[in-house]
Every structure is written in C-alpha cells, then in structure tokens.
Amino acid sequence: MATCRVCQEPLVLEVDGDDDEDEPQTVLDDLEVSCGCHFHWQCLLDQASELAISLKCPSCGKELATNMAGPSVANPFLSSSSGAAILTRYTNEGGVQENYDILPTITEEAYLEANPEARPARAYHVMCSEGDVDGIVELLRDTEQAESDEPMMNVEQLVRYQDPLGDSKSGLHLAVENGQEGVIWLLLWIASPLHTDAFPEPAMQVAQAMGIQRPNILTLDDIRALRDNQDRTAEAVAGQMGGAWTTILGSGVLHPGS
Numbered sequence: 564m565a566t567c568r569v570c571q572e573p574l575v576l577e578v579d580g581d582d583d584e585d586e587p588q589t590v591l592d593d594l595e596v597s598c599g600c601h602f603h604w605q606c607l608l609d610q611a612s613e614l615a616i617s618l619k620c621p622s623c624g625k626e627l628a629t630n631m632a633g634p635s636v637a638n639p640f641l642s643s644s645s646g647a648a649i650l651t652r653y654t655n656e657g658g659v660q661e662n663y664d665i666l667p668t669i670t671e672e673a674y675l676e677a678n679p680e681a682r683p684a685r686a687y688h689v690m691c692s693e694g695d696v697d698g699i700v701e702l703l704r705d706t707e708q709a710e711s712d713e714p715m716m717n718v719e720q721l722v723r724y725q726d727p728l729g730d731s732k733s734g735l736h737l738a739v740e741n742g743q744e745g746v747i748w749l750l751l752w753i754a755s756p757l758h759t760d761a762f763p764e765p766a767m768q769v770a771q772a773m774g775i776q777r778p779n780i781l782t783l784d785d786i787r788a789l790r791d792n793q794d795r796t797a798e799a800v801a802g803q804m805g806g807a808w809t810t811i812l813g814s815g816v817l818h819p820g821s
Contacts, residue, residue: 568606569603575591590655590656591655594651594652596649600623604653607621607665608669611670611672612673614627614649615666628648629647651663681716683706683716685726687699687721687734688729692740692741692743694738695746700749700775706718706721722734722754722786723754733797735747735786736795739808742807745766747811748762748763749769752777753778754781754786756781757821787819798819
C-alpha cells in the first residue's frame with residue numbers, strides 16, 4: 564500500500580467503532596493529487612499555507628493547479644482567477660471522488676491559519692445560512708465572556724464580519740440569500756438602529772425570551788449598510804430575489820438608516 568508523502572504512514576485512518584466496546588476500525592484515507600503523490604487528507608491540509616500560495620505539490624514540487632492563476636496582491640490566499648482548481652482523486656470510507664477540487668478547502672484553511680480570529684466568524688456565517696438562531700446567540704455570549712491573550716473579534720465585529728473568501732458577504736446577506744427570516748430579525752435587533760416598533764411581535768418575544776438586549780448606541784455601522792464585493796446591501800440582494808421578500812422590502816426594514 565502507498566504511504567502518505569508527509570508522515571510516511573499507510574493511507575488509512577483509524578475510527579472508533581459503533582459502540583464504546585468495539586475495536587477501532589480502519590478506513591481508507593487516500594488523497595491523490597495530479598502528480599501522483601498521495602497524502603492523508605489532514606496531512607495535506609496541514610500544508611495549506613504553503614500550498615495555497617505556491618499551488619505546487621508539497622512533496623515533489625510539481626504544479627497542481629489546472630489554471631496557473633497566481634495569488635492576488637491584496638490577499639495571497641485569494642486566487643486572481645476563479646478558474647483555478649486543484650483536482651484530486653479522494654478515496655475514503657464514503658467511496659471514491661474523482662476530480663475533487665480541494666483548492667477551496669486549502670484556501671480557506673490557509674486563510675484561517677493566518678487569521679485565527681476569523682474561525683468563530685466563519686462558524687457564525689454557517690449559522691446565519693442555516694437559520695441557527697440559538698447557535699448564533701450562544702456564540703455571541705461565549706465571545707462576550709471569552710478571555711484570551713490571542714487576537715479575537717469582539718461581539719460587534721463578529722456580527723458584522725464580511726467574509727473575504729465569500730464575496731465579502733455579511734451574515735445578513737447570507738440570511739437573506741438562504742431565506743432565514745429568524746436570523747434577519749435577530750441581526751436587525753442587535754446590529755441596526757431600526758425602531759423597536761418595526762419588529763414583529765414573535766421576533767421581539769424570541770429576543771426577550773433569550774435575554775438579548777438591544778444596544779443603546781451602535782459603535783459600528785448599521786449592518787444593513789454593509790456591501791458585498793458586488794456593491795450590494797442585503798436589501799439589494801432581497802430585491803433581486805423577490806418572492807417571499809416582497810413584503811419585508813415594502814416595509815423598508817432592510818433599508819440602511821431606517
């Protein structure tokens with residue numbers, strides 16, 4: 564059996580059995596890149612910072628990208644062309660995935676290694692997309708209470724985080740795109756000066772039940788004023804989508820400054 568070019572161990576992964584008393588099981592974990600070198604998934608991911616910039620195999624040095632777009636000047640972890648890809652053949656317990664592009668994952672991991680304070684913000688964006696109101700509130704409370712010597716975002720920065728790997732969208736953009744109305748009202752409650760009378764009664768009851776207080780003064784921008792890389796506010800995104808957002812758009816609650 565081939566071995567990983569990083570750790571020199573067989574290309575398998577030990578996983579726990581179904582029950583506590585079961586013996587650990589061994590499953591395949593074989594990520595083959597275009598030059599023919601093999602890696603464990605995590606072993607290659609550990610090389611993300613170098614690979615995202617060089618686009619070369621960390622073992623043999625051969626070019627891996629199908630499009631040799633170099634890193635951008637503004638952000639070395641963002642390719643200057645969306646056509647770049649690192650295609651692999653990945654075999655794991657789920658089967659074989661042919662032409663699996665790992666560049667997005669490598670790029671994200673490299674960015675997070677360079678900006679560890681962004682990890683909670685990326686998790687927050689996932690919650691906004693999935694409508695996980697309880698998870699967002701818990702994350703914000705944990706952030707407020709956290710004590711760390713490492714760089715980290717405060718609650719206001721976390722709520723307004725714009726993802727450089729995701730078109731600079733905010734959590735509000737993502738909530739609108741994914742139809743998560745509960746998240747929208749939560750973000751307007753904690754990060755906009757929208758008058759309290761504009762909130763529907765159910766949204767106010769949820770916020771009060773969770774003990775979420777509205778800030779008296781916004782120390783940072785109204786979240787509705789944030790624009791993505793296409794110069795769109797969340798209101799503009801809702802306007803493009805139409806449909807279920809027609810009523811909310813008509814009420815003006817997504818309009819910055821209202």
